[in-house]
Amino acid sequence: MFEKEYDVIVVGAGHAGSEAAAAAANLGSKTLLITMNLQNIAQMSCNPAMGGIAKGQIVREIDALGGYSGIVSDKSAIQFKMLNKSKGPAMWSPRVQSDRMRFAETWREMLEQTPNLDFYQEMVSGLLIEGDRVVGVKTSLGLSVRSKAVVLTNGTFLNGLIHIGEKQFGGGRAGERAATGITKELEALGFDSGRMKTGTPPRVDGRSLDFSKMTIQPGDEEPQKFSYLESTKPLTHQRACHMSYTSLQVHELLREGFDRSPMFNGAIQSVGPRYCPSIEDKIHRFADKDRHQLFVEPEGWNTVEYYINGFSTSLPEDVQFRALKECDGFQNVKFFRPGYAIEYDYFPPTQLAHTLETKLVSGLYFAGQINGTTGYEEAASQGLMAGISAHLKIRGKDPFTLQRNEAYIGVLIDDLITKGTEEPYRMFTSRAEYRTLLRQDNADFRLTPKSFDIGLASENRLHQMEQKKEQSDKLVAFFKNTSYQVAEANAILEANNSAAVQQNDKMFKLFSRPEIDMDDMLQLEQVKRFVEKEKFSTEELQQAEIQIKYAGYIEKEKSNADKLNRLEGIRIPDNFDYNKLKSLSFEAREKLKEIRPTSISQASRISGVSPNDISVMLVYMGR
Structure with missing residues (x-):
């Protein structure tokens, strides 16, 4: 009925579970996706939309890494909007209104066409544990299925309780039963759990x-x-x-x-x-x-x-x-x-490593609302990363993680495991200190080469990215190396109420003015001829414009990110004894012992750890 042993078992087929299963299977792991109802794969339990402020950036990052959410969103969209266009490009966020039924249907079709992926409809009621590692799952019908890794993506189903006025009834979603057994078993293993609430309209x-x-x-x-x-x-x-x-x-x-x-x-x-x-x-x-x-x-x-x-x-x-x-x-x-509200179990995410593997049980990964997040996009990104992590671990390969200056996904996971969350966590652009670098337009430049290196992003995807980058770089170079004529430039500047120029200069300087955009530059005869000759796409034109107009901001953030990376490079050993550091504050010592950060940079982001505590650690590690 099943493989003798799977590489990865994914429990739950919501947005996190679907991305986790697709990632692990596409990387080459024999994967089993178990869910309570195969008719509801990737169901949009709440609003029929993908993307939005910061969430749109996450969907672009999932796509750049080789996940499915962006493709499914495009194929099932009924409306598209780029939000925040009145602000700078770091704030632009794509959003689609989706066809709810077509979205789920497209996800299922894509999963069924994914090699190495099996499906089974059943409720997982427990885990198979040997020593300190997971070796499979148990179902409510008493079946045991063995695997080398398990990804839990239970969503709102763990002891889900639905509220409508005075009425209460068990359920993980309207019309579907709750999942029981797993919380009790995880608590017995030493995990802390809590309860969260979300709701939905009529x-x-x-x-x-x-x-x-x-x-x-x-x-x-x-x-x-x-x-x-x-x-x-x-x-x-x-x-x-x-x-x-x-x-x-x-x-x-x-x-x-x-x-x-x-x-x-x-x-x-x-x-x-x-x-x-x-x-x-x-x-x-x-x-x-x-x-x-x-x-x-x-x-x-x-x-x-x-x-x-x-x-x-x-x-x-x-x-x-x-x-x-x-x-x-x-x-x-x-x-x-x-409308109704639903309460469900979650597990504070400080119990996880950057890979989303639990610290207590080897080979066990949590992704999605089980980690205290809210939103399809946040869940899907965690599922993707957990699926990648599980595959790499069982093959003895180096972990794949994203830093805060590399992706919104990196910010999301670092926030969760470092700071934890006592309320449903939602991503915002304000959470990302390097958001000028983490734009929706350049997610492929940032992430596709990394994903290609681990075997997930396809060669075709990499080639498309390289071609786009080559073309946009060529256009930027043209503006840097080509001069404008004073009369032609002043005609454009006058139309935009911008100060006139007195002499010829490079087009890059003209384009850098805030009043001037690509449509204005295309009025210059040299630019028009070059663009028509090279047949630049809309994306390539937009990319070049952003690189030119925001060059100063981008360079400044890159410099700040380099400083962060130097702290990321100071690793803290797994067995580091914080009790030896008598000058640490009591709160810092307790938080550091609980979260066990992997670098000085991560330690500095823990709530309750002061700059003085970081100085104490740096002095000690310097010795």
Whole structure:
């Protein structure tokens, strides 16, 4: 029925599990993906969208590394938007509205076409442990399946408890049972666990909505795509989203149900996501606001189901319904299903190494919401890295990790294992101190060569990246080495209210002015001829423009990153005895002993470890 022994078993087939299974199998490991329902592979449990602020950068990084999320997002997109275009390119973030059913279908098709990957539908209820290492899993039907590594990506299913008003019932997602057994077993092995909460809004019938009373939210006029591969294409037509608002009357109706809300009556004890609060949490915490935005998002190309983004709630269904009816365009609303909250088990991620392998059990990896994160993109990136790590470990190869100056994925994992999290962790651009280097446009330059070296990114993907880099470098060199004519340049400068020039100079200098963009430069005859001759793509033109206009910022961040890397190079031995350092503060000693950082740089990021503590360690290690 099964292989005698798998290389890697992945438990759970959400976004983390799907990426983990694909990565391990594509690298050559015999992989088994076990999930409770094979019909729900890569299900979008919450909103039907991928990307967004910082999350879009993560999807681009997953794609650059050879993961599937970017390709699936492109193939199932119904709308594309590049967010934050009014800001600098470090803030630009791609986002797609997705066809929920097509997204899951495309993921399953791609996984089924992946060599070395088997599937099985069952609930994993425990682990097979020998000594201090995992050797497989046990299922609820009593089957034992052996492997060299196990990746747990259980999502919200570990002892999941769903709340709708006063009603509570076990489940990992609406209509699906919770997973039991694993938490108790991990706790018995010495793992610490906790509880977190997330929520989801009602889904409604679009035929019952009056969109004329809402503000239309179209996609970009010239949509781009997530994947760097040429095999996916930008959208040629798109579905619109819409925006409505709550009101003071809506807030009053919601407040009437607060005494029946699990958020306020003590039924929910765990912490929810700070940056994606429920509607009841919003009107409680921001009582001075007389309205909140609601984004009305279609669930696909050919469905009338809509997701009401901004109205996440666990209030009783009748309260949800009465309040939503008072929002513009919702007067005749019909529910497909109410919103609900869900509590689930997680394991504080300070119990993991940078590879996402647990410190207590060799060969066991955690990825996704089990680590306290929220969001498809955060989960998928962890799954990808865990799948890579498991494959490399069982073959005795060096670990593959990403630094904070190399990827948002590196920031995410370092934050989790170094600082931990007591609330659902969500990625933001502000978390990345080197975000000018970690742009969505250059993820392939940053990561594809690294992934190719370990055998995951294909030769075709590497070739496309190298070709793009060669072309954009050629264009930058042209601007650096070619001079403009004063009269021609001044015509452009005058049109953009920029100071005139008095003499010929290099085009790079002209292009560096904040008022001047690529469209302006293309008005120069020499530039126009060169671009037409070389047939530069839109991506190559954009890449060259960013490299020129932000050259100073990029160089400054590279310099700062080099300083960080020098501290990363000072490794701390695994058996380092912090008790010998009498000058360390008590808090620093306890935190360092718990987290056991691998470098001085990581130690400096631990909450409670001061610059003075780092100085003590540097002096001691210098000796």
